[in-house]
Amino acid sequence: MKKFLVAILAVATLASFTGCAKSGSASTGSSTSTGSSEKIGVAMPTKSLQRWNEDGTNMKAQLEGKGYKVDLQYAENDVNTQVSQIENMITAGDKVLVVAAIDGSALTDALQKAADAGIKVIAYDRLIMNTPNVDYYATFDNFKVGVIQGQYVESKLGLKDGKGPFNMEIFGGSPDDNNAKVFNAGEMSVLKPYIDNGKLVVKSGQVDFDKVAISGWKSEAAQARMDNIITANYANGTKLDVVLSPNDSLAIGVVASLKSAGYGTADKQFPVLTGQDCDKPNVSALKNDQQSMDVFKDTRTLASKVVEMVSAIVSGKEAPVNDTKTYNNGSKVVPSFLCDPVSVTKDNYKQILIDSGYYKEADIQ
Ligand code: BGC
Numbered sequence: 001m002k003k004f005l006v007a008i009l010a011v012a013t014l015a016s017f018t019g020c021a022k023s024g025s026a027s028t029g030s031s032t033s034t035g036s037s038e039k040i041g042v043a044m045p046t047k048s049l050q051r052w053n054e055d056g057t058n059m060k061a062q063l064e065g066k067g068y069k070v071d072l073q074y075a076e077n078d079v080n081t082q083v084s085q086i087e088n089m090i091t092a093g094d095k096v097l098v099v100a101a102i103d104g105s106a107l108t109d110a111l112q113k114a115a116d117a118g119i120k121v122i123a124y125d126r127l128i129m130n131t132p133n134v135d136y137y138a139t140f141d142n143f144k145v146g147v148i149q150g151q152y153v154e155s156k157l158g159l160k161d162g163k164g165p166f167n168m169e170i171f172g173g174s175p176d177d178n179n180a181k182v183f184n185a186g187e188m189s190v191l192k193p194y195i196d197n198g199k200l201v202v203k204s205g206q207v208d209f210d211k212v213a214i215s216g217w218k219s220e221a222a223q224a225r226m227d228n229i230i231t232a233n234y235a236n237g238t239k240l241d242v243v244l245s246p247n248d249s250l251a252i253g254v255v256a257s258l259k260s261a262g263y264g265t266a267d268k269q270f271p272v273l274t275g276q277d278c279d280k281p282n283v284s285a286l287k288n289d290q291q292s293m294d295v296f297k298d299t300r301t302l303a304s305k306v307v308e309m310v311s312a313i314v315s316g317k318e319a320p321v322n323d324t325k326t327y328n329n330g331s332k333v334v335p336s337f338l339c340d341p342v343s344v345t346k347d348n349y350k351q352i353l354i355d356s357g358y359y360k361e362a363d364i365q
Contacts (some may be wrong), residue, residue, distance in 0.1 A: 038314055039069040041089030041097045042124075046077040049217075049249055050279040051299065052100065055125070058303035059098065066307060077216060079103045086110045090117050096310050100124040103176040107131065120313045122306060123334065127178040130330040136319050137327050137336040138306045140297045142179045145341045146186020146246070149274040152293045152343065153242055154190055156272050164199030166241035169229055170206065171222055171254065172213040173246045178329075180217075183246040183276070184209050191244070200242075203233040214250055222253030230261045242272040248282040248294065251275035255290050264290065278344055278353060284365040286346045294344045296352055305337050
């Protein structure tokens with residue numbers, strides 16, 4: 001296990017040196033048209049989380065900037081809806097499919113149809129599992145996301161200096177999303193040694209991924225689980241020091257639970273709380289000291305990388321990748337491009353999110 005993690009870490013570190021160059025503030029990418037009028041299918045999971053709206057908008061704008069037609073679909077987290085959207089894209093003759101899967105293992109049949117029709121497929125952000133019919137993967141360095149979250153907790157609590165013990169509760173993402181396991185592995189590569197030596201104590205006893213995973217990344221389910229954990233372990237005044245949340249939708253549920261349990265007062269402060277995506281409500285939570293850190297994944301950068309991939313595929317070339325080892329989908333290692341995630345706190349969110357034009361000051365309450 002240790003060897004495995006060291007191996008992933010080595011690859012993750014290597015990837016971070018070769019990670020995406022920032023695409024600057026241009027949210028629509030280059031406006032130089034290639035004159036291609038091919039149609040590109042973009043299948044996104046849901047509009048209910050802000051990040052996927054940003055992804056879809058950036059993908060559409062940047063592809064149209066290159067002269068492509070774009071068929072952008074959202075499936076409201078319903079697997080069957082996503083499958084039929086992909087089948088419609090194939091029937092409509094889309095040239096390349098860009099797919100952020102809802103359930104990474106549910107697209108085998110649909111992607112066989114794409115392969116039979118000679119359509120290339122790029123897995124977007126989430127790896128598509130158990131099929132040879134995924135040609136490329138464009139994402140952020142998911143292991144590194146977890147490492148950034150783990151290192152924040154490590155340094156905020158002074159764990160390296162031997163401080164502790166602290167009480168921590170752990171949340172995990174949706175088990176049908178490969179990313180969720182990779183985020184967890186990154187977090188645990190930093191924090192597991194402190195659980196093992198007793199400096200981090202998980203009162204609920206729920207540590208393993210399958211015990212902490214929240215299906216569908218649902219805020220309400222995270223809130224309900226946090227409610228139960230507080231009632232069973234912290235209602236007697238025991239201090240909760242850290243909640244490790246892999247993303248922002250779960251952090252929102254955790255904050256709601258903490259608030260209803262009376263946290264957020266001078267004598268009952270919010271615990272350290274992690275997140276990922278920099279969704280607007282969560283950046284507001286950073287500003288208001290309810291969430292401690294976030295991980296920014298600049299969807300403009302990911303979109304511009306995917307547009308480069310699409311252009312290469314359409315002109316019959318190999319697409320750019322910077323990792324050919326890490327992402328085995330159970331059928332093959334999918335050639336990947338990993339972009340760099342960035343740590344965000346109350347102290348730097350203005351510089352990273354507002355000065356770069358990602359959000360306006362007024363977006364953050
Ligand atoms: C993405 C995260 C997102 C989560 C829930 C993951 O696959 O990488 O950015 O928070 O899905 O939508």
